[in-house]
Amino acid sequence: MALDVLVASLVAGLLIGMVLALVALGLTIIFGVMDIVNFAHGEFLMVGMYTGLLVAQGARMEPLLTLPLAAMVGFVLGWLCYFLFVKFLLRGPMVAQLLGTFGLMLFLRNLALLFFGSEDRAIHHGLLVGKSISLGMGVSVPATKLAAAFLAVSAFAAVWLLINRTKVGKALQATALNAQGARYMGIPTDRMNGLAWGIGGATVTIAGALLVNFWAVNPYVGLLFTMLAFTIVALGGFGSVPGAFLAGLVVGLITEIPGIWDSLSLALDWRWMMDVPMTSFKYTWVYLAYFIIMLARPKGLFGWKR
Amino acid sequence: MEALRNALDFSDFPRTDLVVAAVVAAVLVAFPLMPYSSFAMATMIQFLMFSIYGMGWNTIGGYGGQVDLGKAQYVGIGAYTTAVMLIRWDVPFWVSMPVGMALAVGWSFVIGYPLFKLKGHYFAIATIATSLVIKDLFEVWDFVGAARGLHISPVKYPPPDFLRLIFKEDVYYYYFLLGFFFLGILIINWFRHSRLGFQLRAIRDNEDLARSLGINVHWAKIKTYALATAFVSAVGSFHAVYIKNIEPEDTMSLDISVLIALMAMLGGAGSLWGPIIGAGILIPLKSYLKEWLGAKAGLIGIDLILYAVIIMLVSAVEPKGIWGLLDRLRRAKRSR
Numbered sequence: 061m062a063l064d065v066l067v068a069s070l071v072a073g074l075l076i077g078m079v080l081a082l083v084a085l086g087l088t089i090i091f092g093v094m095d096i097v098n099f100a101h102g103e104f105l106m107v108g109m110y111t112g113l114l115v116a117q118g119a120r121m122e123p124l125l126t127l128p129l130a131a132m133v134g135f136v137l138g139w140l141c142y143f144l145f146v147k148f149l150l151r152g153p154m155v156a157q158l159l160g161t162f163g164l165m166l167f168l169r170n171l172a173l174l175f176f177g178s179e180d181r182a183i184h185h186g187l188l189v190g191k192s193i194s195l196g197m198g199v200s201v202p203a204t205k206l207a208a209a210f211l212a213v214s215a216f217a218a219v220w221l222l223i224n225r226t227k228v229g230k231a232l233q234a235t236a237l238n239a240q241g242a243r244y245m246g247i248p249t250d251r252m253n254g255l256a257w258g259i260g261g262a263t264v265t266i267a268g269a270l271l272v273n274f275w276a277v278n279p280y281v282g283l284l285f286t287m288l289a290f291t292i293v294a295l296g297g298f299g300s301v302p303g304a305f306l307a308g309l310v311v312g313l314i315t316e317i318p319g320i321w322d323s324l325s326l327a328l329d330w331r332w333m334m335d336v337p338m339t340s341f342k343y344t345w346v347y348l349a350y351f352i353i354m355l356a357r358p359k360g361l362f363g364w365k366r
Numbered sequence: 367m368e369a370l371r372n373a374l375d376f377s378d379f380p381r382t383d384l385v386v387a388a389v390v391a392a393v394l395v396a397f398p399l400m401p402y403s404s405f406a407m408a409t410m411i412q413f414l415m416f417s418i419y420g421m422g423w424n425t426i427g428g429y430g431g432q433v434d435l436g437k438a439q440y441v442g443i444g445a446y447t448t449a450v451m452l453i454r455w456d457v458p459f460w461v462s463m464p465v466g467m468a469l470a471v472g473w474s475f476v477i478g479y480p481l482f483k484l485k486g487h488y489f490a491i492a493t494i495a496t497s498l499v500i501k502d503l504f505e506v507w508d509f510v511g512a513a514r515g516l517h518i519s520p521v522k523y524p525p526p527d528f529l530r531l532i533f534k535e536d537v538y539y540y541y542f543l544l545g546f547f548f549l550g551i552l553i554i555n556w557f558r559h560s561r562l563g564f565q566l567r568a569i570r571d572n573e574d575l576a577r578s579l580g581i582n583v584h585w586a587k588i589k590t591y592a593l594a595t596a597f598v599s600a601v602g603s604f605h606a607v608y609i610k611n612i613e614p615e616d617t618m619s620l621d622i623s624v625l626i627a628l629m630a631m632l633g634g635a636g637s638l639w640g641p642i643i644g645a646g647i648l649i650p651l652k653s654y655l656k657e658w659l660g661a662k663a664g665l666i667g668i669d670l671i672l673y674a675v676i677i678m679l680v681s682a683v684e685p686k687g688i689w690g691l692l693d694r695l696r697r698a699k700r701s702r
Binding site for chain 1: 427431433435480483484486487488490491492494495496498499502503506620624627628631635665666667668670671673674675676677678680681682683685
C-alpha cells in the first residue's frame, strides 16, 4: 500500500527533475562562461511557457510542436539581452550585475502582466492530454510528463554535444576557462558571451514550453523556478553541465519528499504525522537544501571553477 | 562621548552639501504645515520608511559591499512582533519595538554566522533563500495568522493612542518617523567614523588584505549585519502600526528586499546621503507612476516596467548611483 506511493513519488520526482535540469542548464552555462548570475532566468522560462501556450492555443497546434519556435524565441531573447544590456553590466561591480539582472526580471515579469493579465493559464488540448502510461505496481504517470521528461533529456543531450563535440562548443569552453587567453587565440569572446546567453535562453524556453503542458503559467511563476535553478546549479557546481543534470534529478526528488510524507501519513493513518502537513513546505526544502549545500561544499558536487 | 562627537561630526562634507542637507531637513520638518493631499503624505511616509531601510542596508551593502537581498525577513519579524504582541497581549508599541529589534538581531546572528562564510553571488542568493524560508514559515503558522495575516483594528484602540502609536491622522506618524530618520542619520554618521565602519570599507575594497591586517572579517560583517537588522526591524514595527494589515506577502516578499537594496544603490551605495537620495527619487516616482499610469489608465504593471527600466539603466550606466554621478561631475569641474 505504502510502497506504490513511494515509487510513484520517486518516479514523479525524477520526471520533473529531468525538466528542471534543462531549466538549470542555461543558468549554469551563463555562469560558467562569464561569472554572472542571471536573476531573470525564471522569467525566460515564463516567456517560453507563454510562447508554448499562445502558439498552441492560437494555432490549435499540438503543444509539443511549439518547441522549435520557443527555442527560437528564447535564443533571440537571450542574444538581445546580452548585446543590449548585460554586456554593459559586465564592466560594473557585482552589485550592479545582481541588481541589473534583477531589473531585467522585473521588466519581463511586468511586461507579461501588462500583456497577459495575472490569471493562471494552462494548455488543455493535445495528443497526450488525459492519457497515462502504467509502469506496473499500480503506478501510472501522465503521458505529458513522460514526454516532457524525454524531450528535456534529449534537449539536454543536444546541448551537451554542442558544447563538447563542436568547434563552437570548444570556443565556448575556452572562453569560460580564460576569457583573456581565448581572446588572444582569436576567439571572439563577446560573441561567445552572446551565444551563451542565446543557448541559455533557448534551453530554458524549451523547458518552459514543455512545462506549460502540465503547469499553469502566470506572470509570477518565474521566481520559483529561478530559485529551483539556483539550487540545482549550486548543488551541481556553478558552471558544470553534467552536474546540473544530476542535481536536477536530486532537486526533483526533494520537491516530492513532502508529498511522500503526506501520503504516507494518510496511508499509515499516523496521527502525529498528519499534524504536520508538509506539502505547504514543498519548496522550503529546496531553499534549505541550497543553504546547506552552499555551507557544506561551496563549489557544489561537480564544481570545477575556483 | 567619543561616539556622540563622531555622530555629530559632519565636517568631512563640503559646505554646499551641508547647506543643501539643512534645507532639505527644514523642508521635511515644515512639510505638514503646508497644504498637502493625503496621497502626498502617504508618499512622504513611504519615503521616510525606505530611507531608513536603505540606511540600514547601506551599512552592510554599501560600506561593506555584501549584497544582501534578504532584508525583508527582518521587516517581517519587526512587523509581526509588534502586531502579535499588541493583538494578543496588548503590549504597547514602545515595548514591542525593542523586543522586535532584539528578536531580529538575535536571528541575524543565528543566520549571519553561516551566511557570511559565503561570498559574492553565493551570499546574495543565500540571503534570498533564508528570507523565503521565513516567509514560507509565516504563511502556514497559525499563531501569526498564516497567509491571512494580522489586522490591527483601530476601533479597538481608539486613536489617538500614543502608547500603542495608533492615530487617525498621518501627521503623527510622519513626525514620529521623521525623528527616527534624523536619529538614523546620526547613527550612520557615527558608524562612518567608527572603527567598525573603517574595517568594513577595508573589507569591501580587499577582503584578504583586510584579514591580513588583523581585522576579524567574519565578526565585523556579523556586527554590521546586526546593526542593519536593527534599523530594518524598527521600521518594520512601525509598518505594523501604520499599515495595520500585515501579511507575509507585503512584508516579506523578495520585492521589498530588492526595493531596499535598490534605494541605496540608486542614490549611491556606501555614502551617507545615498539611500536618502535614492528613496527621495524612487518612492515618489513609483507611487505617482502607479497612480497615473496604473490606476487611472488601467495599465497594470506599467509603473513597475518603467521602474525596472530605471534599475537597468542605473546598473548598466552608472553603478555608483546618483551620488557617484554628482561626485564625477564635481571632480570634472574642479580639474577644469
